[in-house]
Amino acid sequence: MVKVKVLYHDNCFDGATSATLFTRFYRSCVDPSAAFAGKAHGTGRIYDDNAFDGDVNVVVDFRYSADPRLHWWFDHHVSAFPTPQEEKHFFASASAQKFFDPQARSCSKYLAVTCAQKFGWDYSAHQYLVHWADIIDGAQFESPRVAVELGEPALKLMTWVENNHDPDLKLRFIDELASRSLSDIAADPYVKDALAPILQRHSRAIDVLRARAEVRSRVVAFDVSADDLDGYNKFIPYYLFPECRYVVGVSLSRTRAKVSVGSNPWSQKTRSVNIAQICERYGGGGHPVVGAVSLPTTELARAQTVAAEIVDELRRAAEKEV
Numbered sequence: 001m002v003k004v005k006v007l008y009h010d011n012c013f014d015g016a017t018s019a020t021l022f023t024r025f026y027r028s029c030v031d032p033s034a035a036f037a038g039k040a041h042g043t044g045r046i047y048d049d050n051a052f053d054g055d056v057n058v059v060v061d062f063r064y065s066a067d068p069r070l071h072w073w074f075d076h077h078v079s080a081f082p083t084p085q086e087e088k089h090f091f092a093s094a095s096a097q098k099f100f101d102p103q104a105r106s107c108s109k110y111l112a113v114t115c116a117q118k119f120g121w122d123y124s125a126h127q128y129l130v131h132w133a134d135i136i137d138g139a140q141f142e143s144p145r146v147a148v149e150l151g152e153p154a155l156k157l158m159t160w161v162e163n164n165h166d167p168d169l170k171l172r173f174i175d176e177l178a179s180r181s182l183s184d185i186a187a188d189p190y191v192k193d194a195l196a197p198i199l200q201r202h203s204r205a206i207d208v209l210r211a212r213a214e215v216r217s218r219v220v221a222f223d224v225s226a227d228d229l230d231g232y233n234k235f236i237p238y239y240l241f242p243e244c245r246y247v248v249g250v251s252l253s254r255t256r257a258k259v260s261v262g263s264n265p266w267s268q269k270t271r272s273v274n275i276a277q278i279c280e281r282y283g284g285g286g287h288p289v290v291g292a293v294s295l296p297t298t299e300l301a302r303a304q305t306v307a308a309e310i311v312d313e314l315r316r317a318a319e320k321e322v
């Protein structure tokens with residue numbers, strides 16, 4: 001049996017749904033008997049020697065590799081190419097199985113539409129999944145309230161994915177997304193029970209961010225590195241400060257010190273900066289509207305300096321934006 005290894009963006013709803021969609025596409029259009037193995041990849045980590053050890057290796061919603069063992073690739077991150085060499089390699093070696101569109105709002109929708117167009121895949125059974133992945137990854141919620149109060153099953157699952165660190169449950173979830181409804185999965189004890197303390201922490205996170213936030217020139221800056229706050233909902237600042245333009249946060253988890261940078265998706269003003277480019281200057285990456293710089297936990301002070309510099313830059317930018 002052919003072993004298809006799917007590497008996907010870790011702790012991200014779009015990463016998980018992209019992995020689900022790829023497996024469904026592959027079974028219906030390429031090989032109905034394929035066996036799938038999944039592997040999560042976090043920001044900053046580049047593939048090791050064993051990354052592409054399947055018979056067929058696939059990367060969805062994550063970085064490109066020039067490794068000849070990579071067979072399928074779908075991504076929409078502006079920082080999809082770890083080095084200029086990889087970027088050159090991708091554009092020089094046209095492949096009918098590797099796809100990149102930095103304009104796409106979600107990898108899920110990009111993958112579904114591309115596979116429908118190029119390979120005749122009928123993804124109508126997964127339309128609802130694609131719809132929500134696109135809303136979530138494109139931050140197209142109708143209001144910060146929807147994004148923070150988490151009433152929709154898809155948003156409960158988004159929160160669960162962002163917080164789940166159990167590798168077996170990651171794979172179970174990706175598998176179930178293909179066959180169960182979102183509300184059904186959200187009501188399953190493995191999600192529901194795990195979510196209860198997460199939602200409690202979520203409500204604490206709202207209080208902590210309210211207390212730590214410093215708002216000036218329509219830029220919200222906060223440092224929650226001393227608050228034991230690993231993985232908060234990134235829309236909380238916009239819920240608390242609907243008038244803000246940009247948000248820069250410093251946080252500390254067991255594995256990294258992180259500077260998160262975002263722009264207000266509900267703001268009517270024109271964004272004058274590219275956040276991916278700003279983060280890339282400090283070794284991070286992301287999209288034009290949201291990005292991050294991850295550093296080792298021992299470099300928290302460096303993360304705080306980086307954050308302060310980015311805050312300055314964004315305040316200058318925000319003052320000029322109309």
Ligand SMILES: [Mn+2]
Pocket residue numbers: 014015061076106107108137
């Ligand atoms: Mn994505």
